[in-house]
Amino acid sequence: MLSSNRSHIRNVTAENNLFIRRAIIAFIGVILLVILLFSNLYQIQIKSHDDYQTRANGNRIKLVPIAPNRGLIFDRNGLILAENRPVHSLELVSEQIKNIKQTVDKIGHLIMLTDDDKKRFFKSVKAHRRYKSIVLKNKLTATQVAKISVNLHALPGVSIEARLKRFYPFGSSLTHVVGYVAKITKKELTRINRNNEEAIYAATRDIGKQGVEKYYQRLLHGTPGHQEVEVNNRGRVIRILSYTPPVHGQDLYLNIDVKLQNKAFKMLAGRRGSVVALDPNNGNVLALVTSPSYDPNLFVHGISSKAYKKLLSRDKPLINRATQGAYPPASTVKPLLALAALEKNIISENSIVYDPGWFKLPNVERKFKDHLAWGHGKVDIYRALEKSCNTYFYDVAYRLGIDNISQFMERFGFGEYTGIDIHEEKSAIMPSRGWKQARYGQPWYIGDTISLGIGQSYWTVTPLQLAKSVAALSVNGQSFSPQLLGASQSENGLIQIPAHPLTPIILKNDDNWRIIHRAMRKVNQSIGGTAYKVFKDADYVSAGKTGTAQVVSLSEDTKYEKDKIKERLRDNAIYIGYAPYEKPEIAISVIIENAGHGGSSAAPIARALFDIHLSKIPRPLHSSIVNAKSPTKTKLSSTL
Amino acid sequence: MMMPSKSAERGYARSVSLSNKIHIDIPLLLGILTLLSISMMIVYSASGASITMVKAQIIRIGFALMMMFIVAQIPPDTLRRWAYPLFAIGVCLLIATLLFGSSSKGAQRWLDLGITKFQPSESMKLILPIMVAHYITKHPLPPSLKHVMIGFVIVLLPTLLIAKQPDLGTSILIASAGLFVLFLAGMSWKIILSLVAAISAFVPFLWFFLMHGYQRQRVLTFLHPETDPLGSGYHIIQSKIAIGSGGLSGKGWLNGTQSQLEFLPERHTDFIFSVLSEEFGLIGVAILLTIYLFIIGRGLFIAAKAQDPFSRVLAGSITLTFFVYLFVNIGMVSGLLPVVGVPLPLVSYGGTSMVTLLVGFGILMSIHTHRRFNK
Incomplete structure (x- = not known):
């Protein structure tokens, strides 16, 4: 019945002892190797903890700059010459959309989309991360905003975003005085880098190109704020850790009438x-x-x-x-x-x-x-x-x-x-x-x-x-x-x-x-x-x-x-x-x-x-406007 | 036939207890269940609190535990008798995998059986030690040189077949399972030393002729992970950051930034240990290692208590192989060893290794509960 009976005469006790010896050696080996693992982990987790903690934070914490609002420009009577107006754009987040083509077609029934719009959009979709918001159409009219807005419930992943863009209410009559802003070019970026102003312009899209907008760019621009955010491995923002608001640029009063x-x-x-x-x-x-x-x-x-x-x-x-x-x-x-x-x-x-x-x-x-x-x-x-x-x-x-x-x-x-x-x-x-x-x-x-x-x-x-x-x-x-x-x-x-x-x-x-x-x-x-x-x-x-x-x-x-x-x-x-x-x-x-x-x-x-x-009855420069705007802070010096 | 002694009678009396009747070893089961609970917790955290994944894991665990109970009912002697046919079928399936297997990521590991996919190398992890244990214990121990040599051949055959797929992790595990049998059977130290020498000589051959490009890359990355921080070194660097930033007591469950923000790759499978280290710190690591040591200790105790050489070496080999799993896994995620695809036993998400491991423990329980007290 016993298995050992089948083979040659065996020394059962000796075999047993041999096994016990080997098992003990193995167990000692196991313990030594576990100690090796543990001491290595101790090294990483306790001795180098600070270093790895810093690197973990470096992974997850990013500073996101926030662009300041550009200062406004007025004439001597307080009439606004350059203002910031919200411009609406239609944006899509492809991650939240099941069928992008279908959604775009749906939008196409609501508002006019040119082939150019669509082409640019689909190219952009391929080039960006799936959770990034991508512009389908810029500069929506009020009617278009309304048409999309009432249908938003049927368009998941579609949103209307408002951004401040410069607007010059007097149009061409003041162009050569006020100038204009437009997208920062590569050349301007090089200059910004040379002046060590990258941090100031980190979130800024537009820069003064001519006239007062260019000459007083620094005053008008303001100081950017920033958000400290936690991001995941793909750079998506998970939550906001801290927020420093931007300081908007200075408002300028021109001598122009x-x-x-x-x-x-x-x-x-x-x-x-x-x-x-x-x-x-x-x-x-x-x-x-x-x-x-x-x-x-x-x-x-x-x-x-x-x-x-x-x-x-x-x-x-x-x-x-x-x-x-x-x-x-x-x-x-x-x-x-x-x-x-x-x-x-x-x-x-x-x-x-x-x-x-x-x-x-x-x-x-x-x-x-x-x-x-x-x-x-x-x-x-x-x-x-x-x-x-x-x-x-x-x-x-x-x-x-x-x-x-x-x-x-x-x-x-x-x-x-x-x-x-x-x-x-x-x-x-x-x-x-x-x-x-x-x-x-x-x-x-x-x-x-x-x-x-x-x-x-x-x-x-x-x-x-x-x-x-x-x-x-x-x-x-x-x-x-x-x-x-x-x-x-x-x-x-x-x-x-x-x-x-x-x-x-x-x-x-x-x-x-x-x-x-x-x-x-x-x-x-x-x-x-x-x-x-x-x-x-x-x-x-x-x-x-x-x-x-x-x-x-x-x-x-x-x-x-x-x-x-x-x-x-x-x-x-x-x-x-x-x-x-x-x-x-x-x-x-x-x-x-x-x-x-x-x-x-x-x-x-x-x-x-x-x-x-x-x-006209001459009146003190800017006084009426300034007083109305912020009566407590105004320090009016004597009129020039 | 001898009459049962008094002490054996007491033992027999104990063996009528419920656990013995259903062939379950309570301490081993408790150790396993503790690990499985930890597994569910960490998988939940590592998957970004995905209930779906935890459910899937529970289903796998349930299935694997059922398999363990079934296998525990099979007397070790039956396994011994099936050794040859099992081994023959296993090798044939491995060859079939190489010829007809479906491949993914440059490796051919699966055999498509129409209804389900099947990984023959996984079952070989248990068939090989059964086969070697049976062969070597047929003869008196310690084994003669001749038998050891034949034993080597038996070990080498499936190891090479699996290395060819290629699956470095599994072939290491299988080779060690076979070699542990030979070691525990009492293979002489001379042979062990010459084996070590032979392996050292074999390394260059392995490097230049047998290893795939990606495997060589893994080893190079292991040696200098910082040279390629975004490429193949990324895994190791991010894993060490996760472990190191955990510190003594960890960031807390579900609060590991490396894992929750997905900087850590493969976090619910091969790198699950890093998640645990990050969220529970060195204290959590110590607890985990203690549980592992307890299971290994219990396994070796069962082996020592086993009544015949076959059961002894088989139980010992299964236990030590279990240790190889955790050593290779923890060693690799903490930067001690190169990255080879070995999961953290009983904790990593995934079904195949879970079933194999629990079936292994089923064999241990079977060995422990089928003892006859009629010496």
């Missing part, structure tokens, strides 16, 4: 040109108009290439004419030339020049023509400016000489950046001997100087430079950098931006200012002044100067006939002025390309802006 801005823009009516209005007492930019312009809202969502091509038209709406357009100043430089001549004692208040209809250099045959073929006869400084007599100023320029002219004009800021607080600006050209040598490799000719007398030849100015020079002239040489920003409002309260004075222009004889002022008043106020018709019934006294700049040089004998010349070859109309005469509050420059005479085309715009600006 939308009423002036829009009036000027309307009056330009799509013609090519620019209007700049400054407060001569502090350099505040009241209006900075460029026409034609474009709708900045096009760029916020990414402009289509078709729409962009349109903007590259011959009229160049992308150019900020007010600060980047370099125009020959023509007769508008005559007041300053006269001032220079008075200052250099070349002329006096009473000196008289005889104008036969032309000016001739000694020993040279070439005649420089006056615009009146028969001449103005005997002309003093007042008559010369009132009638814009060319011959008088040929003579003045000739006697001043290039060096005096360029040195004097540089004091008024010609040929230099004005220092306005946007980046889009050109310095234009104030010619000099050195400049011509460097630019053309040619010496300066006397003939060049004569042309400067009527603001032609190489001399170019931007409308802003011109306005700035008028402003300085109107207040006896006080000068300021033109400034768009008036005040900024942060959580710490309102900060008024002080005026930025430049070196004042001091003359040897202060009476010389008054002579020029009187002469310019005649332009607007005396019968026979070139802008008299425009200003005759105004209930304030103003001063100004018209200009008509040749776009192409006409040969000596050709008569300029407006109607027969192609539009693009017509003269530019220019006007400068300020008001009120006694205590100037507004200085202006108007340039309209190819519009003919400055008195009839450009001056009416100046008149309209003077009317608006001077008729």
Whole structure:
């Protein structure tokens, strides 16, 4: 029966003992190996615990930045120029949807989906994690939002998301001042990285591209907040551990007066040109108009290439004419030339020049023509400016000489950046001997100087430079950098931006200012002044100067006939002025390309802006708005 | 035939107890049930609180326990008599698997029987020790060199067939099951030492000719896990982070970040130990190891108490193989050993190994409860 009986004679006890020995050895082996396992685990769990704890947290805890809301932009009256509006987009989470194609088809029955929308969406679905929300359609209209919303219960995994996007309610009239924001480009990203600002922009999508939006990007942007979140191995957020709210950007109050801005823009009516209005007492930019312009809202969502091509038209709406357009100043430089001549004692208040209809250099045959073929006869400084007599100023320029002219004009800021607080600006050209040598490799000719007398030849100015020079002239040489920003409002309260004075222009004889002022008043106020018709019934006294700049040089004998010349070859109309005469509050420059005479085309715009600006009851800057907004925090400094 | 002695009579009296009648060993069963309860808890946590998975696990456990009870009813002598035919069928099935088996992930382990899929290598884990135990104990012990050599051949045949599938984990387990039989049978130390030498010499051959690319990669990753933190080193690194961050008392049940946030791969199967370590800390680990040691101790006690050499070596081999499971698994998830697919015995989610292990314990119970007290 016993199994051992079947085989050979066996020593059962010895076999048993052998087994027990082996089993004990095995058990000892087991214990030793368990001790080995345990001591290794002790090493990991107790000795290196801190290290592994840190790594476990590193796995699961991520910082998610939250973009701050961009600061708003207002005009001086508190009208909003740039705001943040919620834009609705239709988004799908593929993880929560059984049949994506079916769902998209369902949505297609509710709202229009283009093939492009669908193609982009399905491509995106493949490229992203299944739990990520993917945009099917952007910029939903209110109707579309409503249509989807009532059907959301039948569309699991579909949602309507709202994001804040920049909106410019005044559209194209302020584009060149306010600028716009758009998606951050690769190049901008590189710059951000170079400035070590990655953390600030970590959650930001849009950045200021132009104008105030670009210049004051740092103020407008704000400080991002962050969320500390727990994520799983695929990066999905499981829960929020902590939350630091973002600090929204500062609200900016511009010195711009939308009423002036829009009036000027309307009056330009799509013609090519620019209007700049400054407060001569502090350099505040009241209006900075460029026409034609474009709708900045096009760029916020990414402009289509078709729409962009349109903007590259011959009229160049992308150019900020007010600060980047370099125009020959023509007769508008005559007041300053006269001032220079008075200052250099070349002329006096009473000196008289005889104008036969032309000016001739000694020993040279070439005649420089006056615009009146028969001449103005005997002309003093007042008559010369009132009638814009060319011959008088040929003579003045000739006697001043290039060096005096360029040195004097540089004091008024010609040929230099004005220092306005946007980046889009050109310095234009104030010619000099050195400049011509460097630019053309040619010496300066006397003939060049004569042309400067009527603001032609190489001399170019931007409308802003011109306005700035008028402003300085109107207040006896006080000068300021033109400034768009008036005040900024942060959580710490309102900060008024002080005026930025430049070196004042001091003359040897202060009476010389008054002579020029009187002469310019005649332009607007005396019968026979070139802008008299425009200003005759105004209930304030103003001063100004018209200009008509040749776009192409006409040969000596050709008569300029407006109607027969192609539009693009017509003269530019220019006007400068300020008001009120006694205590100037507004200085202006108007340039309209190819519009003919400055008195009839450009001056009416100046008149309209003077009317608006001077008729209103002046109120302290921003006060009403600011007080209404946060009465406790506001620290109003005295009005500028 | 001898008359039962007085002490045996007492033993006999005890054997009439209910547990003996239904061939169940209570201490072993208690140890097993404790482990299975732990298993359900950890599987619940590791699966992200999935009741479905726990239910599936309970069904498997129920089935495996039933198999254990059934096998416990079979007297060891019957198993011994079936050794040859079982072994022959097992080897044939292994060959069939290599020829017709269905493959997944580059390994051919399953035999599709139409109604159900079947993994012949799994049953070989028990058939081989039965076969070797039967062969070696037919002759007086300690075994002669000749018999040991033949024993080696018997061990090597299925081991190589399974290594060819390839299934490194299973072939290690099967080889050790067979070798434990030879060791416990009293194979001389000289042979053991020369075997160790032979294996050392065999390693380069194994590396260059027998191992698959992914197996070699596993070993390389084991040696330098940090070189490939996102690739094949990921498992080991994440597992060590899970274990280490658990600390002394752990993060608490269902609160392991490595497992709950799914940084830990294979967390309810091969890496379930890491989940336990993370959530219950070194204390939990100590408790688990204690339970394992208790089961192993009980298994060896049963082996020592067994009445015939066949039962002795078989019981001992099954117990020690059980230890190999846990040693290889814990060693691999804690970075001591390379990653080979061996589950944590009786804890990992999954049915196949659960059934094999519990059937093994059924054999142990059978050996313990079919003793005759008529020495």
